Amino acid sequence: MSPRIQAVRGMNDVLPEESSRWSFLHMRARQILEAYGYREIRLPVVERTELFKRAVGETTDVVEKEMYCFEDRSGENLALRPEGTAGCVRAGIEHGLLHHQHQRFWYSGPMFRRERPQAGRYRQFYQIGVEAYGMEGPGIDIEVIALSARLWQNLGLRGVRLQLNSLGSEDTRGRYRTDLVTFLQRYQGKLDSDSQRRIITNPLRILDSKVPATQAVLSDAPSILDYLDTPARSHFDRLCKGLSDLGIEYEVNHRLVRGLDYYTHGVFEWVTEELGSQGTICAGGRYDHLVEQLGGSPTPAVGFATGLERLGLLMNAQKILVPGYGPQVYFCWVGDSARAVALQEGERLRRACPILRLIVHTEPMGLKAQLRKADRSGAQLALILGEDEVAAGGVQVKSLRDNYEKLLVPWPELASTLINQLGMKPDDQTEGLF
Numbered sequence: 001m002s003p004r005i006q007a008v009r010g011m012n013d014v015l016p017e018e019s020s021r022w023s024f025l026h027m028r029a030r031q032i033l034e035a036y037g038y039r040e041i042r043l044p045v046v047e048r049t050e051l052f053k054r055a056v057g058e059t060t061d062v063v064e065k066e067m068y069c070f071e072d073r074s075g076e077n078l079a080l081r082p083e084g085t086a087g088c089v090r091a092g093i094e095h096g097l098l099h100h101q102h103q104r105f106w107y108s109g110p111m112f113r114r115e116r117p118q119a120g121r122y123r124q125f126y127q128i129g130v131e132a133y134g135m136e137g138p139g140i141d142i143e144v145i146a147l148s149a150r151l152w153q154n155l156g157l158r159g160v161r162l163q164l165n166s167l168g169s170e171d172t173r174g175r176y177r178t179d180l181v182t183f184l185q186r187y188q189g190k191l192d193s194d195s196q197r198r199i200i201t202n203p204l205r206i207l208d209s210k211v212p213a214t215q216a217v218l219s220d221a222p223s224i225l226d227y228l229d230t231p232a233r234s235h236f237d238r239l240c241k242g243l244s245d246l247g248i249e250y251e252v253n254h255r256l257v258r259g260l261d262y263y264t265h266g267v268f269e270w271v272t273e274e275l276g277s278q279g280t281i282c283a284g285g286r287y288d289h290l291v292e293q294l295g296g297s298p299t300p301a302v303g304f305a306t307g308l309e310r311l312g313l314l315m316n317a318q319k320i321l322v323p324g325y326g327p328q329v330y331f332c333w334v335g336d337s338a339r340a341v342a343l344q345e346g347e348r349l350r351r352a353c354p355i356l357r358l359i360v361h362t363e364p365m366g367l368k369a370q371l372r373k374a375d376r377s378g379a380q381l382a383l384i385l386g387e388d389e390v391a392a393g394g395v396q397v398k399s400l401r402d403n404y405e406k407l408l409v410p411w412p413e414l415a416s417t418l419i420n421q422l423g424m425k426p427d428d429q430t431e432g433l434f
């Protein structure tokens with residue numbers, strides 16, 4: 001036997017059971033995003049490396065240590081996207097969608113970061129992201145946060161807390177950085193080695209350190225909120241008030257900084273205690289200078305992204321069940337004439353009832369073995385067709401999950417019988433699929 005090839009570390013297969021949860025999450029997210037007027041944008045997985053260097057920041061962990069970069073055959077430096085915001089801005093500028101316009105976009109897909117894998121942290125992970133452009137006031141910050149809150153509510157997630165901070169304007173961060181560096185240099189010897197290095201490269205990121213000794217030092221560090229200028233303070237206050245007006249609870253965390261350099265003003269994270277150290281299920285904020293930094297005209301912007309793996313883990317921890325997407329009906333047949341009828345009637349059923357999920361058995365096999373397969377498929381009902389049923393002009397319907405009698409149903413009544421027995425409601429979205 002040839003040696004087996006295994007998946008790359010940190011890049012996971014999503015098997016059918018888990019995949020049902022993803023489909024469900026995706027469907028709910030799409031419904032909510034569309035209800036708020038967001039339109040889907042589909043972006044490439046590969047972009048020029050330069051895009052992320054400029055957007056995310058050369059000294060961030062994401063760019064410095066975690067990007068999958070490669071040279072393609074013509075010598076171009078390309079990268080697997082580590083996040084979606086940079087590509088969304090690039091596309092918006094390239095297609096003239098951002099200049100003097102209000103835009104609301106959403107996207108989804110895999111992102112890649114070469115982090116150390118652990119539960120909730122992977123090298124390929126899947127995000128649903130939201131980006132809004134052209135709106136300066138806090139109304140749009142409030143909208144994207146409300147929209148994410150609506151998603152958790154809709155999914156039935158409990159105990160996710162909203163943390164908020166403001167990183168103010170560039171001037172705020174400049175003044176704050178100077179004072180923070182002075183403070184940190186005083187305690188340099190007590191900081192972990194990574195944080196010592198960051199004093200020069202990216203001092204604000206030290207606020208995010210999980211190392212206990214560093215955290216102890218940080219308890220006396222200056223707060224960025226004391227450095228906000230009047231417009232930044234007013235923006236943040238209006239954001240907080242707007243959330244309160246909508247009944248959305250939040251905590252202000254002045255040490256909340258983000259791992260990507262493009263943020264300004266309000267930033268936020270939704271966190272849970274139930275996923276250990278990878279408890280941030282969603283994160284985002286305002287990034288008013290990025291469009292300009294990437295060659296567009298000055299355009300205010302705000303957005304967030306949520307990680308599907310973490311949402312899935314949390315739903316699992318909270319025992320939130322999602323509808324299965326496996327087959328509901330398994331069509332068994334015995335004999336050549338029954339096989340031909342089963343294939344034809346199977347097609348007719350799918351046309352008549354597009355929301356029905358039906359497997360027609362394909363290989364010649366004894367009825368008992370077919371019924372075992374039907375049971376293992378997870379279907380609730382089996383259809384059984386032999387010579388007798390063909391002659392009688394119908395099919396036996398048998399419940400695989402309880403002891404109801406088998407029932408001979410004439411072909412014209414089959415679709416409505418199945419819909420009744422499965423307790424299905426006609427679904428507008430899939431109507432006309434065939």
Ligand code: HAM
Pocket residue numbers: 082083084085113115120121122123124125126127129130131259260280281282283284285287302303304305306307308309310
């Ligand atoms: P981020 O905080 O880097 O922000 O990622 C957003 C979310 O993606 C995280 O809260 C987490 O749920 C998930 N995530 C990140 N890294 C991993 C990983 N290695 N494994 C599993 N899940 C992960 C951004 O990506 C920004 N682009 C968000 C944004 C959009 N800001 C403005 N607009």
